[in-house]
Amino acid sequence: xxxxxxxxxxxxxxxxxxxxxxxxxxxxxxxxxxxxxxxxxxxxxxxxxxxxxxxxxxxxxxxxxxxxxxxxxxxxxxxxxxxxxxxxxxxxxxxxxxxxxxxxxxxxxxxxxxxxxxxxxxxxxxxxxxxxxxxxxxxxxxxxxxxxxxxxxxxxxxxxxxxxxxxxxxxxxxxxxxxxxxxxxxxxxxxxxxxxxxxxxxxxxxxxxxxxxxxxxxxxxxxxxxxxxxxxxxxxxxxxxxxxxxxxxxxxxxxxxxxxxxxxxxxxxx
Amino acid sequence: xxxxxxxxxxxxxxxxxxxxxxxxxxxxxxxxxxxxxxxxxxxxxxxxxxxxxxxxxxxxxxxxxxxxxxxxxxxxxxxxxxxxxxxxxxxxxxxxxxxxxxxxxxxxxxxxxxxxxxxxxxxxxxxxxxxxxxxxxxxxxxxxxxxxxxxxxxxxxxxxxxxxxxxxxxxxxxxxxxxxxxxxxxxxxxxxxxxxxxxxxxxxxxxxxxxxxxxxxxxxxxxxxxxxxxxxxxxxxxxxxxxxxxxxxxxxxxxxxxxxxxxxxxxxxxxxxxxxxxxxxxxxxxxxxxxxxxxxxxxxxxxxxxxxxxxxxxxxxxxxxxxxxxxxxxxxxxxxxxxxxxxxxxx
Numbered sequence: 001x002x003x004x005x006x007x008x009x010x011x012x013x014x015x016x017x018x019x020x021x022x023x024x025x026x027x028x029x030x031x032x033x034x035x036x037x038x039x040x041x042x043x044x045x046x047x048x049x050x051x052x053x054x055x056x057x058x059x060x061x062x063x064x065x066x067x068x069x070x071x072x073x074x075x076x077x078x079x080x081x082x083x084x085x086x087x088x089x090x091x092x093x094x095x096x097x098x099x100x101x102x103x104x105x106x107x108x109x110x111x112x113x114x115x116x117x118x119x120x121x122x123x124x125x126x127x128x129x130x131x132x133x134x135x136x137x138x139x140x141x142x143x144x145x146x147x148x149x150x151x152x153x154x155x156x157x158x159x160x161x162x163x164x165x166x167x168x169x170x171x172x173x174x175x176x177x178x179x180x181x182x183x184x185x186x187x188x189x190x191x192x193x194x195x196x197x198x199x200x201x202x203x204x205x206x207x208x209x210x211x212x213x214x215x216x217x218x219x220x221x222x223x224x225x226x227x228x229x230x231x232x233x234x235x236x237x238x239x240x241x242x243x244x245x246x247x248x249x250x251x252x253x254x255x256x257x258x259x260x261x262x263x264x265x266x267x268x269x270x
Numbered sequence: 271x272x273x274x275x276x277x278x279x280x281x282x283x284x285x286x287x288x289x290x291x292x293x294x295x296x297x298x299x300x301x302x303x304x305x306x307x308x309x310x311x312x313x314x315x316x317x318x319x320x321x322x323x324x325x326x327x328x329x330x331x332x333x334x335x336x337x338x339x340x341x342x343x344x345x346x347x348x349x350x351x352x353x354x355x356x357x358x359x360x361x362x363x364x365x366x367x368x369x370x371x372x373x374x375x376x377x378x379x380x381x382x383x384x385x386x387x388x389x390x391x392x393x394x395x396x397x398x399x400x401x402x403x404x405x406x407x408x409x410x411x412x413x414x415x416x417x418x419x420x421x422x423x424x425x426x427x428x429x430x431x432x433x434x435x436x437x438x439x440x441x442x443x444x445x446x447x448x449x450x451x452x453x454x455x456x457x458x459x460x461x462x463x464x465x466x467x468x469x470x471x472x473x474x475x476x477x478x479x480x481x482x483x484x485x486x487x488x489x490x491x492x493x494x495x496x497x498x499x500x501x502x503x504x505x506x507x508x509x510x511x512x513x514x515x516x517x518x519x520x521x522x523x524x525x526x527x528x529x530x531x532x533x534x535x536x537x538x539x540x541x542x543x544x545x546x547x548x549x550x551x552x553x554x555x556x557x558x559x560x561x562x563x564x565x566x567x568x569x570x571x572x573x574x575x576x577x578x579x580x581x582x583x584x585x586x587x588x589x590x591x592x593x594x595x596x597x598x599x600x601x602x603x604x605x606x607x608x609x610x611x612x613x614x615x616x617x
Contacts, residue, residue, distance in 0.1 A: 124397075124398075126317070126320050126398070126400065127400040127401060127445065127446040127449050127450065128320070128446045130445070130446070131444075131446075135444075135445050136404050136417060136445055137416075137417035137418045137420075137421055137445045138418070139418070146408075146416065148404065150396075150401070150404035150405035150407075150408050150409070151391070151395050151396070151405050151524075152395040152396075152523075152524040153395060153396050153397060153398065153401050190525065192388070192389070192397065193525055193527065193530075195524075195525045195526060195527065196526060248523075248526070249526065250526060
């Protein structure tokens with residue numbers, strides 16, 4: 001009798017469960033890719049996108065790592081997902097990969113933090129710790145979506161490729177004549193000497209668009225829009241013609257500075 | 271461990287040693303002694319705790335090292351570029367010669383004493399031996415394969431399923447196991463039986479007068495970079511080679527730090543007799559040419575090591591007799607036992 005009573009109460013007032021590190025429930029974060037005001041479509045040559053520089057482009061490939069998910073309640077109680085299950089590879093070509101599914105204590109969360117990339121600790125871990133999406137063999141070679149750089153040990157955090165007519169056919173553009181742009185952004189700060197660090201930690205306040213109410217009996221989903229247009233139109237806008245290939249050079253920090261602005265909390269499904 | 275355990279081990283050790291004396295070669299093959307740190311070497315830097323060396327792991331690693339299926343068209347193995355008789359370099363090739371006869375831009379370095387290396391490749395970029403093989407396997411001019419495919423090709427062969435089981439307990443073939451086995455083989459490739467080592471360990475050998483004078487010169491002029499007993503301090507430095515046609519900038523390419531331009535890893539000077547041509551792009555065909563570089567050809571390129579610019583002079587002054595003596599000393603670093611050790615050969 002008491003039991004039923006409690007459940008009844010809970011339904012009515014929806015009280016926040018006590019925060020307990022062991023009382024885990026599912027939470028998902030949805031990385032819904034968009035391009036400016038339009039939906040994300042690969043190779044839509046019939047209706048290309050257009051950036052702030054007025055350049056038309058299409059997207060042929062998109063993958064990025066999301067890791068180290070952490071949530072925080074309005075009262076400031078925080079929980080960091082076990083690092084062994086906190087690495088996700090979001091793939092533009094695979095809709096199912098857009099959810100980062102984790103388990104966190106039951107509670108109401110007003111703040112979400114995650115990393116775009118692979119943190120330096122994991123980037124220097126022994127080979128046994130590099131399983132699943134972090135397996136250097138995963139995704140095979142670079143043409144097929146591999147996200148590991150062998151020659152300069154480390155992961156590619158963000159890999160974004162496409163085509164634009166504005167790209168020249170010479171060595172400054174794409175000498176193969178395919179007019180491809182390639183942004184392969186990595187660099188975690190170096191093993192022994194400090195190098196560029198493009199790891200970006202993103203924190204989102206969920207209050208305005210809806211806090212995440214995580215309970216065992218339901219699936220709370222924080223729905224984010226990830227606007228790829230920001231790569232070009234972010235805080236340091238650049239043109240594709242001027243920078244068609246950014247991989248291992250200082251300009252990678254500019255691209256990373258832009259893509260950190262891609263994320264916007266649209267709503268939460270509780 | 272108790273005192274008693276130590277005694278047992280000691281007695282057993284003596285017994286093995288005694289056996290070794292009688293049939294040195296046979297005993298080496300039959301008894302797997304694991305990784306043994308030569309008494310004149312420092313502690314290794316490789317984390318053995320994470321990859322304990324076993325006979326089975328080593329043998330699997332050896333099979334993989336000589337396995338051409340690691341390349342796209344099954345023609346090139348690690349051993350194609352790292353040839354034992356050349357102290358695991360690619361003799362006669364200035365830059366590496368890989369799949370479909372494609373040429374790389376760098377000289378194949380020796381696979382030797384890698385347990386003491388903190389950084390790999392001429393220009394760094396790889397800092398963990400267990401991650402190193404990914405590079406040659408996936409490089410266009412080397413093996414042009416992808417790891418996922420290699421694992422697939424290997425896993426269908428009963429020979430490898432058995433070898434993985436022996437080495438790791440089950441047939442499961444993961445990236446980690448594959449890499450660790452290759453590491454086990456490479457870690458075992460210890461070169462420590464040169465005349466120099468025998469002199470240092472007081473095993474009865476003595477330097478000739480010329481070698482001894484060369485040794486003194488070496489300590490004075492070369493040892494600050496090629497430090498004993500590994501003959502490298504493991505650092506990256508610019509030793510004044512003129513900028514190459516492909517403008518290889520060494521360490522800079524992986525750090526993008528201005529002061530790293532044209533710095534390359536200081537190579538060991540062991541086994542020079544077998545490892546010509548020399549330097550990162552194999553530009554020197556002879557030791558004499560290399561020594562003359564230090565004497566008169568050092569170029570003032572960005573980040574030239576200060577040791578090579580003293581009292582307003584570029585390079586290291588070496589007279590004809592100095593060079594002769596140095597060459598005599600460097601000759602004591604050749605390790606014939608290493609290049610002939612059957613354990614490291616393709617079986």
